[in-house]
Amino acid sequence: MDKISVTLTTNYKEKPAGPDIPFGVFTTDHMFLMNYDREQGWHDPRIVPYAPFQMDPACMVLHYAQEIFEGMKAYRDEEGRIRLFRPEENFKRMNDSCERMSIPKIDVDFCVEAVKQLVTLEKDWVPTAPNTSLYIRPFIFATDIHVGVHASHTYQFAVILSPVGPYYATGLAPVSIMIEEDDVRAVRGGTGFTKCGGNYAASLRAGEKAEEKGFSQVLWLDGVERKYIEEVGSMNVLFKIGGKIVTPALNGSILPGITRKSCLQLLRDKGYEVEERRLSVDELIGAARDGSLEEAFGSGTAAVVSPIGSLYYKGETFVISGGGIGPVAQDLYDTLTGIQWGRVADPYGWSQVIC
Numbered sequence: 001m002d003k004i005s006v007t008l009t010t011n012y013k014e015k016p017a018g019p020d021i022p023f024g025v026f027t028t029d030h031m032f033l034m035n036y037d038r039e040q041g042w043h044d045p046r047i048v049p050y051a052p053f054q055m056d057p058a059c060m061v062l063h064y065a066q067e068i069f070e071g072m073k074a075y076r077d078e079e080g081r082i083r084l085f086r087p088e089e090n091f092k093r094m095n096d097s098c099e100r101m102s103i104p105k106i107d108v109d110f111c112v113e114a115v116k117q118l119v120t121l122e123k124d125w126v127p128t129a130p131n132t133s134l135y136i137r138p139f140i141f142a143t144d145i146h147v148g149v150h151a152s153h154t155y156q157f158a159v160i161l162s163p164v165g166p167y168y169a170t171g172l173a174p175v176s177i178m179i180e181e182d183d184v185r186a187v188r189g190g191t192g193f194t195k196c197g198g199n200y201a202a203s204l205r206a207g208e209k210a211e212e213k214g215f216s217q218v219l220w221l222d223g224v225e226r227k228y229i230e231e232v233g234s235m236n237v238l239f240k241i242g243g244k245i246v247t248p249a250l251n252g253s254i255l256p257g258i259t260r261k262s263c264l265q266l267l268r269d270k271g272y273e274v275e276e277r278r279l280s281v282d283e284l285i286g287a288a289r290d291g292s293l294e295e296a297f298g299s300g301t302a303a304v305v306s307p308i309g310s311l312y313y314k315g316e317t318f319v320i321s322g323g324g325i326g327p328v329a330q331d332l333y334d335t336l337t338g339i340q341w342g343r344v345a346d347p348y349g350w351s352q353v354i355c
């Protein structure tokens with residue numbers, strides 16, 4: 001791959017005053033781009049001033065949604081250095097998404113290097129207040145100008161950056177979750193394991209319905225039998241049942257979260273018995289009824305860990321951990337955020353200082 005060219009902006013933006021920066025509203029001064037065509041492969045890697053894309057109305061992504069994305073963060077540690085958390089994992093997963101969506105694969109190491117260069121250039125945008133970060137959004141979309149169904153022959157790859165405030169303004173807070181019985185997010189053989197925009201488009205209606213009823217997100221059941229637990233909104237889900245950690249196995253319709261994977265490693269190393277398996281909603285509700293469901297929490301890059309205080313299913317509300325924060329969720333949150341912000345020792349090499 002060519003060297004990354006850099007064109008600096010002449011029009012620097014004002015940075016948001018922290019610490020309560022709303023999620024996904026502000027973008028930085030520059031972005032990373034590269035393009036794909038059949039002759040040159042991925043080419044013309046460049047850092048350029050942040051600017052709108054020009055798009056032909058027949059641009060394929062607008063019609064057939066051939067689009068994937070990733071989500072990761074840059075963290076400022078107490079010494080003022082900037083850190084990334086397991087960035088290779090994001091680009092390996094992006095390649096899995098590429099493969100399913102007939103998008104040409106990217107070079108993992110090159111993309112990690114591109115993110116490092118972009119974040120280093122924009123390091124003043126990584127906010128300084130505790131638990132703030134710079135959200136990193138890589139994405140790829142189809143750019144052929146053709147209203148006809150086939151895999152595009154040309155693609156745009158981009159990385160944009162967005163400073164974000166703390167997910168929890170006042171420390172970890174439990175959420176209330178509705179188990180969705182009608183809409184489904186994904187089926188095996190479909191695109192559930194990829195981070196594609198289409199999965200989210202199909203999930204919006206259930207999310208809106210849950211919000212109207214006062215719940216913060218939905219818990220998805222499997223798309224075939226509506227019987228097995230899958231994941232929560234944009235998070236994976238973990239439970240503590242009878243002393244063991246139970247989480248749905250990665251079966252093709254669940255997104256393989258990097259936070260999930262990190263939580264499971266930490267839990268195993270802390271001595272917990274961890275089961276990745278099918279978990280039916282009946283088993284879960286049974287455990288809630290007989291008191292063996294000790295904790296439930298979501299895991300994802302945005303919130304890190306999100307304790308579930310109550311589950312709503314078929315007209316009944318089940319309170320978990322007394323509606324508070326369970327000790328496992330709190331411990332995982334403290335350990336993971338400690339590693340991410342460089343506050344605690346990282347025996348895994350997950351946190352990488354980049355500048």
Ligand SMILES: *Cc1c(COP(=O)(O)O)cnc(C)c1O
Pocket residue numbers: 071195231233234235236255256257258259260299300301302
């Ligand atoms: C991104 C995402 C997750 C969480 O993945 P992380 O790598 O932990 O951020 C879980 N579920 C869905 C549907 C997602 O898109």
